[in-house]
Amino acid sequence: xxxxxxxxxxxxxxxxxxxxxxxxxxxxxxxxxxxxxxxxxxxxxxxxxxxxxxxxxxxxxxxxxxxxxxxxxxxxxxxxxxxxxxxxxxxxxxxxxxxxxxxxxxxxxxxxxxxxxxxxxxxxxxxxxxxxxxxxxxxxxxxxxxxxxxxxxxxxxxxxxxxxxxxxxxxxxxxxxxxxxxxxxxxxxxxxxxxxxxxxxxxxxxxxxxxxxxxxxxxxxxxxxxxxxxxxxxxxxxxxxxxxxxxxxxxxxxxxxxxxxxxxxxxxxxxxxxxxxxxxxxxxxxxxxxxxxxxxxxxxxxxxxxxxxxxxxxxxxxxxxxxxxxxxxxxxxxxxxxxxxxxxxxxxxxxxxxxxx
Amino acid sequence: xxxxxxxxxxxxxxxxxxxxxxxxxxxxxxxxxxxxxxxxxxxxxxxxxxxxxxxxxxxxxxxxxxxxxxxxxxxxxxxxxxxxxxxxxxxxxxxxxxxxxxxxxxxxxxxxxxxxxxxxxxxxxxxxxxxxxxxxxxxxxxxxxxxxxxxxxxxxxxxxxxxxxxxxxxxxxxxx
Numbered sequence: 001x002x003x004x005x006x007x008x009x010x011x012x013x014x015x016x017x018x019x020x021x022x023x024x025x026x027x028x029x030x031x032x033x034x035x036x037x038x039x040x041x042x043x044x045x046x047x048x049x050x051x052x053x054x055x056x057x058x059x060x061x062x063x064x065x066x067x068x069x070x071x072x073x074x075x076x077x078x079x080x081x082x083x084x085x086x087x088x089x090x091x092x093x094x095x096x097x098x099x100x101x102x103x104x105x106x107x108x109x110x111x112x113x114x115x116x117x118x119x120x121x122x123x124x125x126x127x128x129x130x131x132x133x134x135x136x137x138x139x140x141x142x143x144x145x146x147x148x149x150x151x152x153x154x155x156x157x158x159x160x161x162x163x164x165x166x167x168x169x170x171x172x173x174x175x176x177x178x179x180x181x182x183x184x185x186x187x188x189x190x191x192x193x194x195x196x197x198x199x200x201x202x203x204x205x206x207x208x209x210x211x212x213x214x215x216x217x218x219x220x221x222x223x224x225x226x227x228x229x230x231x232x233x234x235x236x237x238x239x240x241x242x243x244x245x246x247x248x249x250x251x252x253x254x255x256x257x258x259x260x261x262x263x264x265x266x267x268x269x270x271x272x273x274x275x276x277x278x279x280x281x282x283x284x285x286x287x288x289x290x291x292x293x294x295x296x297x298x299x300x301x302x303x304x305x306x307x308x309x310x311x312x313x314x315x316x317x318x319x320x321x322x323x324x325x326x327x328x329x330x331x332x333x334x335x336x337x338x339x340x341x342x343x344x345x346x347x348x349x350x351x352x353x354x355x356x357x
Numbered sequence: 358x359x360x361x362x363x364x365x366x367x368x369x370x371x372x373x374x375x376x377x378x379x380x381x382x383x384x385x386x387x388x389x390x391x392x393x394x395x396x397x398x399x400x401x402x403x404x405x406x407x408x409x410x411x412x413x414x415x416x417x418x419x420x421x422x423x424x425x426x427x428x429x430x431x432x433x434x435x436x437x438x439x440x441x442x443x444x445x446x447x448x449x450x451x452x453x454x455x456x457x458x459x460x461x462x463x464x465x466x467x468x469x470x471x472x473x474x475x476x477x478x479x480x481x482x483x484x485x486x487x488x489x490x491x492x493x494x495x496x497x498x499x500x501x502x503x504x505x506x507x508x509x510x511x512x513x514x515x516x517x518x519x520x521x522x523x524x525x526x527x528x529x530x531x532x533x
Contacts, residue, residue: 119519132521218523245521260520267515271504279505296508304506313506315515342489345496 042137044144044158047173048128055118055127055179056215057085059204062151064124066196070299070320079124079196083179085207089123091116118179119215121265121317124196126180128262129217136160136262139241140168148172150181151198160263166190169263178203185263187319193299194317220246220258227255234268239325240318242266259326264318266326271313275306288324291332300324308333360384361391369398 064079080092092113118127128136136142145157150172160169167190172182182197224247236244238259246258255270275294277285283294283304294304300320304313305327312330316323361381367373368381385392 114517116517117519117522119522120517122516123519125520129519129521129523131523132519135521215519215522217519217521219521220523246518256514258518258520262520265515265518265520267511267518269506269511269514271506273501273504276503276505302508302512304508309501311504311506313508313511315512317515338493341496342492343496345492345494348495349492 042142044156044160044171045133045137045142047144047156047158048136048142048171049130049133050177051171051173051180052119052127052129052133052215054174054177055083055089058178058206059083059085060178060201061204062198062201064196065199066124066194068194068297068299068301069192070297073298075297075299081124083118089116089118090114091122119217124180124183125265125317126183126196127215129215131217131219132260132262134262135243135245135260139261140263145170147175151201153178153181153201155181162188172197174201174203176203177206185319187321189321193319220248223247223249234270235329238266239329240264240322242318242322242326264316264322266314266316266318266323268330269313269315271311272309273311274309275304275311280304289328289332293327303327305332307331360388361394365391365394365398369395369402 061082062080064081065076066079067074067076077093081089083089090113114122116122119125119129119132141161141163143159143161145159148155148157154175155172156175158171158173159167160171162168166188167186169186170182170184171180174181178201181201183195184192185194187193221244227247227249230249232249232255234244234247234255234257241261242259242264243261244257245260246256248256250256253271255268257268257270259266259268277294280294283296286293286295291305296302296304300323301316301318302314303323304311306312308331310331314323314327314330316326318326361368361384364373364377364381368378373381385395
Protein backbone atom coordinates (compact mmCIF):
# COMPACT_ATOMS: atom_id res chain seq x y z
CA UNK A 1 0.00 0.00 0.00
CA UNK A 2 1.25 3.40 -0.97
CA UNK A 3 0.93 6.11 1.62
CA UNK A 4 0.16 9.49 0.13
CA UNK A 5 1.20 12.69 1.81
CA UNK A 6 -1.58 14.47 3.64
CA UNK A 7 -1.22 17.59 1.45
CA UNK A 8 -1.81 15.56 -1.72
CA UNK A 9 -4.98 14.04 -0.24
CA UNK A 10 -6.21 17.46 0.82
CA UNK A 11 -5.58 18.89 -2.66
CA UNK A 12 -7.45 15.98 -4.28
CA UNK A 13 -10.43 16.56 -1.99
CA UNK A 14 -10.49 20.28 -2.82
CA UNK A 15 -10.32 19.51 -6.54
CA UNK A 16 -13.19 17.03 -6.19
CA UNK A 17 -15.23 19.63 -4.37
CA UNK A 18 -14.63 22.19 -7.09
CA UNK A 19 -15.68 19.70 -9.78
CA UNK A 20 -18.81 18.78 -7.84
CA UNK A 21 -19.66 22.43 -7.32
CA UNK A 22 -19.21 23.16 -11.00
CA UNK A 23 -21.58 20.36 -11.88
CA UNK A 24 -24.12 21.74 -9.49
CA UNK A 25 -23.90 25.14 -11.16
CA UNK A 26 -24.28 23.56 -14.58
CA UNK A 27 -27.48 21.89 -13.43
CA UNK A 28 -28.81 25.21 -12.16
CA UNK A 29 -31.89 26.44 -13.97
CA UNK A 30 -31.09 29.22 -16.46
CA UNK A 31 -33.11 31.75 -14.52
CA UNK A 32 -31.34 31.14 -11.25
CA UNK A 33 -28.98 33.79 -9.98
CA UNK A 34 -25.38 33.55 -11.14
CA UNK A 35 -22.97 33.49 -8.24
CA UNK A 36 -21.37 36.77 -9.30
CA UNK A 37 -24.66 38.59 -8.81
CA UNK A 38 -25.06 37.20 -5.32
CA UNK A 39 -21.52 37.82 -4.30
CA UNK A 40 -21.40 41.30 -5.77
CA UNK A 41 -23.30 44.35 -4.65
CA UNK A 42 -26.01 43.75 -7.26
CA UNK A 43 -28.02 41.56 -4.95
CA UNK A 44 -31.23 42.27 -6.78
CA UNK A 45 -30.04 41.68 -10.33
CA UNK A 46 -30.92 37.98 -10.35
CA UNK A 47 -34.40 38.83 -9.09
CA UNK A 48 -34.85 41.27 -11.95
CA UNK A 49 -33.60 38.62 -14.37
CA UNK A 50 -36.15 36.13 -13.09
CA UNK A 51 -38.99 38.63 -13.32
CA UNK A 52 -37.92 39.62 -16.83
CA UNK A 53 -37.98 36.00 -17.89
CA UNK A 54 -41.38 35.46 -16.28
CA UNK A 55 -42.74 38.48 -18.12
CA UNK A 56 -42.09 36.64 -21.38
CA UNK A 57 -42.65 33.02 -20.45
CA UNK A 58 -45.59 33.13 -18.02
CA UNK A 59 -49.13 33.61 -19.14
CA UNK A 60 -50.95 36.43 -17.41
CA UNK A 61 -53.50 39.14 -17.95
CA UNK A 62 -54.30 42.26 -16.07
CA UNK A 63 -54.73 45.99 -15.97
CA UNK A 64 -51.84 48.40 -15.67
CA UNK A 65 -51.98 52.05 -14.77
CA UNK A 66 -49.08 54.09 -16.19
CA UNK A 67 -48.45 57.71 -15.21
CA UNK A 68 -45.76 60.16 -16.25
CA UNK A 69 -45.31 63.30 -14.22
CA UNK A 70 -44.06 66.55 -15.71
CA UNK A 71 -43.19 69.85 -14.14
CA UNK A 72 -46.79 70.97 -13.86
CA UNK A 73 -49.01 68.06 -14.79
CA UNK A 74 -49.11 64.36 -15.53
CA UNK A 75 -50.18 62.02 -18.30
CA UNK A 76 -51.87 58.74 -17.42
CA UNK A 77 -53.04 55.80 -19.41
CA UNK A 78 -54.65 52.48 -18.63
CA UNK A 79 -53.24 49.38 -20.30
CA UNK A 80 -55.08 46.11 -20.62
CA UNK A 81 -52.33 43.53 -21.06
CA UNK A 82 -52.48 39.87 -21.96
CA UNK A 83 -49.40 37.70 -22.37
CA UNK A 84 -49.64 34.28 -23.96
CA UNK A 85 -46.37 32.33 -24.02
CA UNK A 86 -45.31 31.77 -27.58
CA UNK A 87 -47.70 34.38 -28.95
CA UNK A 88 -46.47 37.46 -27.17
CA UNK A 89 -47.86 40.38 -25.26
CA UNK A 90 -50.98 42.20 -26.39
CA UNK A 91 -51.56 45.69 -25.07
CA UNK A 92 -54.77 47.63 -25.36
CA UNK A 93 -54.53 51.25 -24.34
CA UNK A 94 -57.16 53.74 -23.32
CA UNK A 95 -55.86 57.19 -22.36
CA UNK A 96 -57.44 58.06 -19.08
CA UNK A 97 -56.68 61.79 -19.03
CA UNK A 98 -54.43 64.24 -17.33
CA UNK A 99 -54.10 65.72 -13.93
CA UNK A 100 -52.72 69.08 -12.99
CA UNK A 101 -53.41 72.54 -14.30
CA UNK A 102 -52.18 72.14 -17.85
CA UNK A 103 -51.24 69.62 -20.42
CA UNK A 104 -52.95 67.18 -22.70
CA UNK A 105 -52.98 63.49 -23.49
CA UNK A 106 -51.45 63.86 -26.93
CA UNK A 107 -48.29 62.27 -25.67
CA UNK A 108 -50.05 59.16 -24.52
CA UNK A 109 -50.20 56.06 -26.61
CA UNK A 110 -52.94 55.99 -29.20
CA UNK A 111 -56.04 54.02 -28.42
CA UNK A 112 -56.15 50.55 -29.83
CA UNK A 113 -54.67 47.11 -29.44
CA UNK A 114 -51.04 46.34 -30.10
CA UNK A 115 -48.66 43.45 -30.01
CA UNK A 116 -45.75 44.69 -28.01
CA UNK A 117 -42.49 43.30 -26.78
CA UNK A 118 -42.41 43.46 -22.95
CA UNK A 119 -38.95 45.01 -23.22
CA UNK A 120 -40.23 48.05 -25.12
CA UNK A 121 -41.78 51.23 -23.75
CA UNK A 122 -45.09 50.04 -25.20
CA UNK A 123 -44.73 46.86 -23.15
CA UNK A 124 -43.82 48.74 -19.99
CA UNK A 125 -40.11 47.81 -20.22
CA UNK A 126 -40.85 45.11 -17.66
CA UNK A 127 -38.76 42.43 -19.37
CA UNK A 128 -35.42 43.95 -20.31
CA UNK A 129 -32.98 41.89 -22.29
CA UNK A 130 -29.90 40.32 -20.75
CA UNK A 131 -27.67 42.96 -22.32
CA UNK A 132 -29.85 45.75 -20.96
CA UNK A 133 -29.63 44.23 -17.51
CA UNK A 134 -25.85 44.22 -17.88
CA UNK A 135 -25.91 47.88 -18.86
CA UNK A 136 -28.14 48.59 -15.87
CA UNK A 137 -25.72 46.80 -13.58
CA UNK A 138 -22.82 48.73 -15.11
CA UNK A 139 -24.44 52.10 -14.54
CA UNK A 140 -26.27 51.43 -11.28
CA UNK A 141 -26.27 49.21 -8.22
CA UNK A 142 -29.23 46.80 -8.24
CA UNK A 143 -29.94 45.79 -4.66
CA UNK A 144 -32.56 43.66 -2.96
CA UNK A 145 -34.44 45.97 -0.56
CA UNK A 146 -36.83 43.68 1.26
CA UNK A 147 -40.35 42.36 1.01
CA UNK A 148 -43.57 44.17 0.34
CA UNK A 149 -46.89 44.06 -1.45
CA UNK A 150 -48.08 45.32 -4.78
CA UNK A 151 -51.41 44.72 -6.47
CA UNK A 152 -52.39 42.78 -3.38
CA UNK A 153 -49.65 40.23 -3.99
CA UNK A 154 -46.49 39.52 -2.04
CA UNK A 155 -43.55 41.10 -3.71
CA UNK A 156 -39.81 41.45 -3.49
CA UNK A 157 -38.54 45.00 -3.58
CA UNK A 158 -35.46 45.84 -5.67
CA UNK A 159 -33.88 49.28 -5.71
CA UNK A 160 -31.69 50.61 -8.50
CA UNK A 161 -29.23 53.06 -6.99
CA UNK A 162 -27.07 55.73 -8.54
CA UNK A 163 -23.44 56.11 -7.61
CA UNK A 164 -24.36 58.73 -5.02
CA UNK A 165 -26.77 56.33 -3.35
CA UNK A 166 -30.00 57.97 -4.52
CA UNK A 167 -32.72 55.74 -5.88
CA UNK A 168 -33.09 55.84 -9.66
CA UNK A 169 -35.76 53.14 -9.93
CA UNK A 170 -37.73 50.80 -7.76
CA UNK A 171 -39.19 47.42 -8.74
CA UNK A 172 -41.82 45.27 -7.04
CA UNK A 173 -41.36 41.69 -8.27
CA UNK A 174 -44.00 38.99 -7.85
CA UNK A 175 -42.94 36.41 -5.30
CA UNK A 176 -44.98 33.75 -7.06
CA UNK A 177 -42.80 33.86 -10.14
CA UNK A 178 -44.86 36.38 -12.02
CA UNK A 179 -43.82 39.52 -13.88
CA UNK A 180 -42.85 42.91 -12.53
CA UNK A 181 -45.81 44.16 -10.49
CA UNK A 182 -44.77 47.78 -10.20
CA UNK A 183 -41.99 49.90 -11.60
CA UNK A 184 -41.12 53.46 -10.64
CA UNK A 185 -38.54 55.84 -12.11
CA UNK A 186 -37.16 58.67 -10.01
CA UNK A 187 -35.28 61.78 -11.09
CA UNK A 188 -32.14 63.00 -9.40
CA UNK A 189 -34.26 64.92 -6.91
CA UNK A 190 -35.94 61.74 -5.73
CA UNK A 191 -39.28 62.61 -7.32
CA UNK A 192 -41.23 59.81 -8.99
CA UNK A 193 -41.49 60.79 -12.65
CA UNK A 194 -42.90 57.62 -14.13
CA UNK A 195 -44.77 54.70 -12.60
CA UNK A 196 -46.33 51.63 -14.15
CA UNK A 197 -48.19 49.23 -11.90
CA UNK A 198 -50.62 46.37 -12.14
CA UNK A 199 -53.87 47.18 -10.45
CA UNK A 200 -55.25 43.80 -11.39
CA UNK A 201 -53.30 40.65 -12.31
CA UNK A 202 -54.32 37.10 -13.07
CA UNK A 203 -51.36 34.74 -13.33
CA UNK A 204 -51.79 31.59 -15.37
CA UNK A 205 -50.36 28.35 -13.98
CA UNK A 206 -46.78 27.73 -14.98
CA UNK A 207 -46.51 25.43 -17.95
CA UNK A 208 -44.74 22.16 -17.31
CA UNK A 209 -41.32 21.91 -18.84
CA UNK A 210 -41.20 25.60 -19.67
CA UNK A 211 -37.76 27.08 -19.06
CA UNK A 212 -38.05 30.81 -18.49
CA UNK A 213 -35.20 32.75 -19.95
CA UNK A 214 -34.51 36.40 -20.65
CA UNK A 215 -34.03 37.67 -24.18
CA UNK A 216 -30.35 37.81 -25.03
CA UNK A 217 -30.52 41.17 -26.78
CA UNK A 218 -27.55 43.15 -27.99
CA UNK A 219 -26.47 46.25 -29.82
CA UNK A 220 -27.95 47.29 -33.13
CA UNK A 221 -25.10 49.31 -34.57
CA UNK A 222 -24.30 47.42 -37.77
CA UNK A 223 -25.06 50.48 -39.92
CA UNK A 224 -22.95 52.79 -37.78
CA UNK A 225 -19.71 52.58 -39.85
CA UNK A 226 -21.59 53.29 -43.06
CA UNK A 227 -23.40 56.23 -41.50
CA UNK A 228 -20.13 57.67 -40.23
CA UNK A 229 -18.58 57.16 -43.66
CA UNK A 230 -21.38 59.28 -45.08
CA UNK A 231 -20.42 62.10 -42.76
CA UNK A 232 -22.96 61.68 -39.99
CA UNK A 233 -21.59 62.65 -36.61
CA UNK A 234 -23.52 62.07 -33.41
CA UNK A 235 -22.56 61.40 -29.82
CA UNK A 236 -22.08 57.83 -28.62
CA UNK A 237 -23.21 58.85 -25.16
CA UNK A 238 -25.57 61.44 -23.73
CA UNK A 239 -25.75 62.90 -20.23
CA UNK A 240 -27.22 60.57 -17.65
CA UNK A 241 -25.07 57.63 -18.80
CA UNK A 242 -27.23 57.16 -21.85
CA UNK A 243 -25.37 54.99 -24.34
CA UNK A 244 -26.03 54.52 -28.04
CA UNK A 245 -27.51 51.07 -28.59
CA UNK A 246 -29.12 51.45 -32.05
CA UNK A 247 -28.46 53.54 -35.15
CA UNK A 248 -30.44 53.22 -38.34
CA UNK A 249 -30.65 55.09 -41.60
CA UNK A 250 -34.24 54.60 -42.63
CA UNK A 251 -34.81 54.64 -46.40
CA UNK A 252 -37.83 56.90 -46.05
CA UNK A 253 -35.44 59.69 -45.21
CA UNK A 254 -34.55 59.93 -41.57
CA UNK A 255 -31.99 58.77 -39.08
CA UNK A 256 -32.86 56.88 -35.91
CA UNK A 257 -30.64 56.83 -32.83
CA UNK A 258 -31.51 54.94 -29.67
CA UNK A 259 -29.92 55.70 -26.29
CA UNK A 260 -30.41 53.93 -22.97
CA UNK A 261 -28.80 53.67 -19.57
CA UNK A 262 -30.41 50.33 -18.73
CA UNK A 263 -33.46 51.98 -17.20
CA UNK A 264 -34.63 54.72 -19.53
CA UNK A 265 -34.71 55.07 -23.28
CA UNK A 266 -34.31 58.15 -25.48
CA UNK A 267 -35.01 57.98 -29.22
CA UNK A 268 -33.59 60.65 -31.54
CA UNK A 269 -34.90 61.09 -35.09
CA UNK A 270 -32.98 63.31 -37.51
CA UNK A 271 -34.35 64.58 -40.81
CA UNK A 272 -32.81 66.83 -43.43
CA UNK A 273 -34.85 69.95 -44.05
CA UNK A 274 -36.25 73.08 -42.53
CA UNK A 275 -38.80 72.80 -39.76
CA UNK A 276 -42.26 73.92 -40.86
CA UNK A 277 -43.34 75.39 -37.56
CA UNK A 278 -46.79 76.26 -38.84
CA UNK A 279 -47.47 72.58 -39.31
CA UNK A 280 -46.78 71.71 -35.67
CA UNK A 281 -50.33 71.56 -34.43
CA UNK A 282 -50.61 70.91 -30.71
CA UNK A 283 -46.98 71.73 -29.98
CA UNK A 284 -45.86 74.81 -28.07
CA UNK A 285 -42.54 76.62 -28.28
CA UNK A 286 -40.13 77.20 -25.43
CA UNK A 287 -36.92 79.17 -25.37
CA UNK A 288 -33.93 77.33 -23.91
CA UNK A 289 -30.46 78.83 -23.96
CA UNK A 290 -31.39 81.02 -26.89
CA UNK A 291 -32.92 78.17 -28.92
CA UNK A 292 -36.52 77.38 -29.71
CA UNK A 293 -37.70 73.96 -28.57
CA UNK A 294 -41.14 72.60 -29.44
CA UNK A 295 -42.79 70.45 -26.78
CA UNK A 296 -46.04 68.54 -26.97
CA UNK A 297 -46.62 66.46 -23.87
CA UNK A 298 -46.68 67.97 -20.38
CA UNK A 299 -44.17 65.40 -19.12
CA UNK A 300 -41.47 66.76 -21.43
CA UNK A 301 -40.93 63.47 -23.21
CA UNK A 302 -41.54 64.76 -26.75
CA UNK A 303 -39.46 67.56 -28.25
CA UNK A 304 -38.73 68.93 -31.70
CA UNK A 305 -36.23 71.55 -32.78
CA UNK A 306 -34.37 72.70 -35.85
CA UNK A 307 -30.60 72.77 -36.08
CA UNK A 308 -28.86 74.01 -39.17
CA UNK A 309 -30.48 72.20 -42.06
CA UNK A 310 -31.84 69.37 -39.92
CA UNK A 311 -34.87 68.70 -37.76
CA UNK A 312 -34.47 66.75 -34.54
CA UNK A 313 -37.34 64.88 -32.89
CA UNK A 314 -36.86 63.25 -29.51
CA UNK A 315 -39.18 60.79 -27.81
CA UNK A 316 -38.24 59.48 -24.41
CA UNK A 317 -39.27 57.33 -21.51
CA UNK A 318 -36.97 58.92 -18.99
CA UNK A 319 -36.93 61.48 -16.21
CA UNK A 320 -37.52 64.97 -17.54
CA UNK A 321 -34.17 66.26 -16.26
CA UNK A 322 -32.40 63.49 -18.14
CA UNK A 323 -34.30 64.33 -21.33
CA UNK A 324 -33.53 68.03 -20.96
CA UNK A 325 -29.83 67.32 -20.48
CA UNK A 326 -29.79 65.05 -23.53
CA UNK A 327 -31.58 67.61 -25.68
CA UNK A 328 -29.18 70.32 -24.53
CA UNK A 329 -26.07 68.50 -25.78
CA UNK A 330 -27.52 67.60 -29.17
CA UNK A 331 -26.83 70.09 -31.98
CA UNK A 332 -28.56 73.47 -31.84
CA UNK A 333 -27.09 75.36 -34.77
CA UNK A 334 -28.80 78.52 -35.96
CA UNK A 335 -31.16 78.24 -38.87
CA UNK A 336 -29.59 79.40 -42.16
CA UNK A 337 -30.33 83.10 -42.60
CA UNK A 338 -29.86 85.81 -45.21
CA UNK A 339 -26.08 85.71 -44.94
CA UNK A 340 -26.11 81.99 -45.61
CA UNK A 341 -28.11 82.57 -48.76
CA UNK A 342 -25.77 85.36 -49.88
CA UNK A 343 -22.78 83.13 -49.20
CA UNK A 344 -24.37 80.37 -51.23
CA UNK A 345 -24.89 82.83 -54.09
CA UNK A 346 -21.27 83.96 -53.91
CA UNK A 347 -20.00 80.40 -53.98
CA UNK A 348 -22.19 79.64 -56.99
CA UNK A 349 -20.92 82.69 -58.83
CA UNK A 350 -17.35 81.70 -58.07
CA UNK A 351 -18.00 78.17 -59.24
CA UNK A 352 -19.44 79.49 -62.48
CA UNK A 353 -16.47 81.79 -63.01
CA UNK A 354 -13.94 79.12 -62.16
CA UNK A 355 -12.86 77.47 -65.42
CA UNK A 356 -11.43 74.54 -63.51
CA UNK A 357 -14.52 74.07 -61.37
CA UNK B 358 -47.85 142.46 -97.93
CA UNK B 359 -46.69 143.62 -94.50
CA UNK B 360 -43.20 144.98 -93.79
CA UNK B 361 -40.24 142.67 -94.19
CA UNK B 362 -39.32 142.64 -90.51
CA UNK B 363 -36.94 139.76 -89.73
CA UNK B 364 -36.66 138.92 -93.43
CA UNK B 365 -34.50 142.03 -93.94
CA UNK B 366 -31.36 140.33 -92.66
CA UNK B 367 -32.20 137.18 -94.59
CA UNK B 368 -32.59 139.23 -97.75
CA UNK B 369 -29.26 140.95 -97.15
CA UNK B 370 -27.54 137.62 -96.46
CA UNK B 371 -29.14 136.02 -99.55
CA UNK B 372 -30.85 133.31 -97.60
CA UNK B 373 -34.32 133.74 -99.22
CA UNK B 374 -35.44 131.50 -101.99
CA UNK B 375 -36.41 132.86 -105.38
CA UNK B 376 -40.06 133.37 -104.69
CA UNK B 377 -39.55 135.06 -101.34
CA UNK B 378 -36.76 137.22 -102.68
CA UNK B 379 -38.95 138.40 -105.59
CA UNK B 380 -41.77 139.24 -103.22
CA UNK B 381 -39.37 141.09 -100.89
CA UNK B 382 -37.84 143.13 -103.73
CA UNK B 383 -41.28 144.01 -105.08
CA UNK B 384 -42.22 145.18 -101.58
CA UNK B 385 -39.16 147.40 -101.43
CA UNK B 386 -40.28 149.23 -104.57
CA UNK B 387 -43.14 150.88 -102.78
CA UNK B 388 -42.12 150.65 -99.05
CA UNK B 389 -39.63 153.29 -98.06
CA UNK B 390 -39.16 152.19 -94.42
CA UNK B 391 -38.19 148.69 -95.42
CA UNK B 392 -35.90 149.99 -98.11
CA UNK B 393 -34.20 152.20 -95.55
CA UNK B 394 -33.79 149.32 -93.14
CA UNK B 395 -32.29 147.10 -95.83
CA UNK B 396 -29.84 149.83 -96.68
CA UNK B 397 -28.88 150.18 -93.03
CA UNK B 398 -28.27 146.47 -92.65
CA UNK B 399 -26.20 146.33 -95.81
CA UNK B 400 -24.09 149.23 -94.57
CA UNK B 401 -23.50 147.55 -91.21
CA UNK B 402 -22.52 144.33 -92.89
CA UNK B 403 -20.08 146.00 -95.22
CA UNK B 404 -18.53 147.83 -92.30
CA UNK B 405 -18.05 144.63 -90.31
CA UNK B 406 -16.36 143.03 -93.28
CA UNK B 407 -13.92 145.90 -93.44
CA UNK B 408 -12.69 145.35 -89.83
CA UNK B 409 -9.42 143.30 -89.21
CA UNK B 410 -9.59 140.06 -87.30
CA UNK B 411 -8.24 139.87 -83.70
CA UNK B 412 -4.56 139.08 -83.42
CA UNK B 413 -3.67 135.83 -81.62
CA UNK B 414 -1.34 136.33 -78.64
CA UNK B 415 2.20 135.26 -79.38
CA UNK B 416 2.56 133.08 -76.23
CA UNK B 417 -0.63 131.21 -77.04
CA UNK B 418 0.60 130.54 -80.55
CA UNK B 419 3.93 129.25 -79.25
CA UNK B 420 2.22 127.03 -76.69
CA UNK B 421 0.00 125.51 -79.33
CA UNK B 422 2.97 124.92 -81.58
CA UNK B 423 4.91 123.19 -78.77
CA UNK B 424 1.94 120.99 -78.07
CA UNK B 425 1.90 119.96 -81.68
CA UNK B 426 5.54 118.78 -81.48
CA UNK B 427 5.95 115.06 -80.79
CA UNK B 428 7.29 114.01 -77.39
CA UNK B 429 8.41 116.07 -74.44
CA UNK B 430 6.42 117.37 -71.54
CA UNK B 431 4.14 120.31 -71.83
CA UNK B 432 5.87 123.61 -71.10
CA UNK B 433 4.97 125.34 -67.88
CA UNK B 434 2.48 128.07 -68.12
CA UNK B 435 4.16 131.40 -68.45
CA UNK B 436 2.45 134.18 -66.64
CA UNK B 437 3.07 137.52 -68.31
CA UNK B 438 2.97 139.27 -64.95
CA UNK B 439 4.30 137.31 -62.03
CA UNK B 440 2.96 138.05 -58.56
CA UNK B 441 6.30 137.34 -56.92
CA UNK B 442 7.15 140.93 -56.50
CA UNK B 443 6.78 142.00 -52.92
CA UNK B 444 7.11 145.15 -50.95
CA UNK B 445 8.09 144.69 -47.33
CA UNK B 446 7.01 141.07 -47.43
CA UNK B 447 3.54 141.86 -48.76
CA UNK B 448 2.78 140.86 -52.31
CA UNK B 449 2.20 143.63 -54.75
CA UNK B 450 -0.87 142.89 -56.79
CA UNK B 451 -0.20 143.01 -60.45
CA UNK B 452 -2.48 144.34 -63.02
CA UNK B 453 -4.03 140.94 -63.80
CA UNK B 454 -4.16 139.95 -60.14
CA UNK B 455 -6.65 142.62 -59.30
CA UNK B 456 -10.07 141.03 -59.20
CA UNK B 457 -13.34 142.06 -57.69
CA UNK B 458 -13.98 140.65 -54.23
CA UNK B 459 -15.82 137.32 -54.16
CA UNK B 460 -18.99 138.12 -52.34
CA UNK B 461 -20.76 134.90 -53.31
CA UNK B 462 -21.99 132.80 -50.39
CA UNK B 463 -19.85 129.80 -49.51
CA UNK B 464 -22.77 127.44 -49.95
CA UNK B 465 -22.91 128.18 -53.58
CA UNK B 466 -19.18 127.74 -53.89
CA UNK B 467 -19.24 124.18 -52.24
CA UNK B 468 -22.41 123.06 -53.97
CA UNK B 469 -20.95 121.23 -56.95
CA UNK B 470 -18.43 119.36 -54.80
CA UNK B 471 -21.09 118.22 -52.38
CA UNK B 472 -23.38 117.20 -55.20
CA UNK B 473 -20.55 115.24 -56.77
CA UNK B 474 -19.92 113.47 -53.46
CA UNK B 475 -23.60 112.64 -53.11
CA UNK B 476 -23.50 111.25 -56.60
CA UNK B 477 -20.61 108.98 -55.71
CA UNK B 478 -22.50 107.72 -52.65
CA UNK B 479 -25.60 107.09 -54.68
CA UNK B 480 -23.66 105.16 -57.26
CA UNK B 481 -21.96 103.09 -54.54
CA UNK B 482 -25.23 102.26 -52.82
CA UNK B 483 -26.82 101.31 -56.09
CA UNK B 484 -23.86 99.08 -56.98
CA UNK B 485 -23.99 97.37 -53.58
CA UNK B 486 -27.72 96.82 -53.93
CA UNK B 487 -27.24 95.29 -57.35
CA UNK B 488 -24.46 93.03 -56.02
CA UNK B 489 -26.49 91.88 -53.01
CA UNK B 490 -29.52 91.33 -55.17
CA UNK B 491 -27.48 89.27 -57.58
CA UNK B 492 -26.10 87.11 -54.76
CA UNK B 493 -29.58 86.77 -53.27
CA UNK B 494 -31.08 85.64 -56.57
CA UNK B 495 -28.20 83.38 -57.49
CA UNK B 496 -28.21 81.91 -53.96
CA UNK B 497 -31.78 80.85 -54.59
CA UNK B 498 -34.19 79.51 -52.06
CA UNK B 499 -32.91 77.12 -49.43
CA UNK B 500 -32.49 73.70 -51.04
CA UNK B 501 -33.75 71.95 -47.91
CA UNK B 502 -37.46 71.26 -47.99
CA UNK B 503 -39.78 72.46 -45.27
CA UNK B 504 -40.95 69.46 -43.30
CA UNK B 505 -43.21 68.50 -40.45
CA UNK B 506 -41.83 65.45 -38.64
CA UNK B 507 -44.09 62.38 -38.82
CA UNK B 508 -44.42 62.34 -35.07
CA UNK B 509 -46.95 59.52 -34.90
CA UNK B 510 -44.65 57.23 -36.85
CA UNK B 511 -41.66 58.28 -34.72
CA UNK B 512 -43.66 57.73 -31.53
CA UNK B 513 -44.62 54.24 -32.66
CA UNK B 514 -41.04 53.38 -33.49
CA UNK B 515 -39.89 54.67 -30.14
CA UNK B 516 -42.55 52.83 -28.19
CA UNK B 517 -41.89 49.56 -30.00
CA UNK B 518 -38.10 49.52 -29.87
CA UNK B 519 -36.63 47.42 -27.10
CA UNK B 520 -33.41 48.97 -25.76
CA UNK B 521 -30.54 46.57 -26.29
CA UNK B 522 -33.00 44.23 -27.93
CA UNK B 523 -30.59 43.38 -30.69
CA UNK B 524 -31.22 43.92 -34.37
CA UNK B 525 -34.76 42.55 -34.30
CA UNK B 526 -37.19 44.73 -36.14
CA UNK B 527 -39.85 46.09 -33.80
CA UNK B 528 -43.26 44.66 -34.33
CA UNK B 529 -45.89 47.16 -35.37
CA UNK B 530 -49.16 45.35 -35.74
CA UNK B 531 -52.03 47.48 -34.59
CA UNK B 532 -55.36 45.80 -34.71
CA UNK B 533 -58.59 47.77 -34.76
